[in-house]
């Protein structure tokens with residue numbers, strides 16, 4: 001057996017539990033005793049648990065939270081109106097207009113009224129409300145309602161105090177206002193409001209009568225009591241009312257204001273309210289009387305002087321010093337007393353029309369007021385639900401928002417009528433108001449007071465500054481108070497020096513900020529100026545380049561002009577060498593020819609030549625006669641280089657083969673004029689030296705033979721040469737006799753009226769030169785052709801100069817092509833028209849050339865004609 005159960009060895013160490021079981025929680029003594037190990041030899045190695053040391057440690061207990069706010073319930077007072085007072089009301093109700101507008105029998109009406117009055121007086125004697133104690137009442141429904149089992153007796157308790165019907169105003173003031181006033185004097189704001197049905201005594205409670213003053217007068221009396229410790233304060237009084245504007249909106253009126261008393265309302269702020277300082281009780285009472293006179297009242301079935309507005313009375317206590325009692329600096333406080341308009345039932349009041357609208361407004365305000373309180377109660381029960389903002393639905397509730405949200409202390413007094421007929425109103429009101437008693441107010445007046453001081457005084461100052469035009473004494477008082485307040489703050493906290501030190505850095509910061517702003521502004525301006533400078537430089541460069549290009553263009557144009565002039569002069573010079581000697585002689589003839597051509601061209605342009613040829617002929621005669629008379633040059637002259645050949649300059653007109661009749665006429669005219677010009681001693685025949693014995697008579701008879709197909713080839717050749725010569729002479733003569741301006745003027749005369757304007761524009765475009773150049777080019781071409789033909793047949797050397805004008809003409813063409821492109825289509829047509837009308841020899845030359853071509857091509861030249869051609873070519877291009 002010993003072998004089967006050997007004894008375990010004794011452990012050398014002992015484990016001690018640090019967390020003993022709860023049941024083992026014992027006193028230190030027992031614990032210590034229990035912890036003591038049994039006396040043994042090996043226990044000395046185990047240290048004892050330092051329970052004594054642990055227990056001896058002093059653990060600082062957390063301080064209880066400071067009772068900064070004393071939670072207290074909303075104080076609700078109940079005042080019962082005495083029954084006997086209502087007799088006057090019923091009398092007024094009897095006198096009131098019946099709701100039924102139908103005519104009634106006077107006797108029946110009187111009897112009915114008497115019956116109603118008697119029944120009412122009986123009912124009045126029975127009260128529906130009885131006082132249980134100072135805090136509860138019992139409401140008993142009338143007998144009729146009890147029989148119908150629609151209502152039962154109810155007990156309403158929990159009131160702060162219930163004032164019996166026989167209570168005095170002083171009792172109400174003592175119980176209700178006195179506690180509130182003490183806090184007000186100590187700088188705590190508060191509000192009390194009177195609720196109740198119409199005629200229940202709210203106004204009586206608030207204002208009272210001169211003999212029986214209400215809460216406001218009694219409060220003022222208390223404030224100006226000599227024994228009151230409020231001498232260090234100044235008081236201000238403001239009274240205003242909120243009423244409906246024909247049921248559409250709410251308006252506020254100042255009951256102490258002068259003149260227009262309407263106030264500006266912005267959310268919960270009422271601006272323009274006059275705040276009158278009150279220095280004594282008399283002033284205050286007079287102001288109260290003034291406000292009561294201004295307040296809107298009306299007569300209803302319930303009240304002979306029913307209030308039709310919500311009246312708010314503000315008494316502000318301004319700080320003047322340090323309270324002796326509290327030895328602390330007090331702040332401004334506001335005591336607000338509200339006389340609400342009584343809720344009305346239509347059946348009771350019998351209101352109609354405007355009164356009915358007012359009652360709706362009053363009932364609405366009362367309803368919103370009750371909603372605010374109920375929502376506050378619900379919010380306090382369950383703060384997870386947000387506070388509903390019913391206060392926004394009424395101006396009064398917006399103004400009293402802080403109170404209706406439980407942030408400031410307030411008290412309510414409910415006035416009820418005790419008659420049985422007032423049971424419904426009383427029951428409804430008590431049922432509504434009884435839950436309000438559970439509303440709690442966190443009496444955190446310190447916090448609220450600070451907030452209030454930030455809001456109310458500012459509002460009041462704004463009111464004064466903006467609309468009320470306060471007296472200078474008021475302003476001086478306010479300014480003095482503020483100065484004192486600031487000075488005391490500074491002196492008490494000893495921060496005057498610090499403030500001055502703080503101001504200087506601010507000033508330095510402002511200066512530095514302005515400096516930075518100005519510096520940045522200067523930088524911006526500088527950068528803008530730089531940009532403008534760069535732009536100016538670029539513009540100047542552009543201007544210089546444009547100037548250079550303009551100068552180049554001018555040079556080019558000058559070169560072109562010079563080239564043009566040289567070309568013209570070369571043509572003219574080459575012709576003038578030949579024509580100059582005969583210019584004086586030929587001038588008259590050329591001029592006559594020019595006139596004739598002009599008339600002919602005009603006739604062609606107008607295509608009326610056949611209509612009135614006689615006039616044209618007459619005009620031609622006149623012109624030639626005049627020019628012959630003017631011209632001292634003889635009609636006949638020897639042309640050097642032409643030998644004996646007599647060439648009549650009149651033959652140039654023979655080139656007009658298109659109209660042989662005109663040609664014949666013109667020949668006759670010219671010769672006729674020459675013959676008729678007896679004043680001229682010069683013969684009409686021109687002897688061309690260099691032609692030998694070959695004398696060609698170029699008179700009219702020969703010209704008349706030109707059209708004859710039987711004319712000899714020599715005669716045709718000579719006529720061609722004469723045409724060319726006369727053309728050259730005419731050009732030179734015209735160019736010498738008439739300046740460009742005269743030419744243009746003559747051309748304008750020839751042009752139709754409609755074309756003159758365009759012709760003037762064409763002048764600007766140097767069209768005239770182009771038009772003049774055309775026949776020259778054609779002439780050069782014909783000359784080339786002739787030269788080539790003559791070279792082939794006669795092997796006559798052609799001077800190099802003959803080719804030059806052609807090349808230059810081509811160059812001109814190339815240079816002038818772009819100009820032609822610039823011409824409008826109408827101008828091109830006009831140019832064609834001008835080509836048909838002008839120019840002196842243009843019409844004649846090509847035709848003559850054409851005729852010459854035909855003649856030269858048709859018949860071989862004689863030796864004399866070849867010689868004449870050589871002479872002509874040599875003379876023309878020298």
Ligand SMILES: Nc1ncnc2c1ncn2[C@@H]1O[C@H](COP(=O)(O)OP(=O)(O)OP(=O)(O)O)[C@@H](O)[C@H]1O
Nearest residue numbers: 081085198199200201202203204303306307341342
């Ligand atoms: N406690 C009272 N003692 C003596 N008279 C009273 C009392 N309460 C009210 N009255 C009288 O009852 C009449 C109506 O009272 P009051 O005008 O104050 O009612 P109201 O509640 O203000 O009515 P409303 O809301 O229509 O203005 C007044 O003539 C008033 O003097």
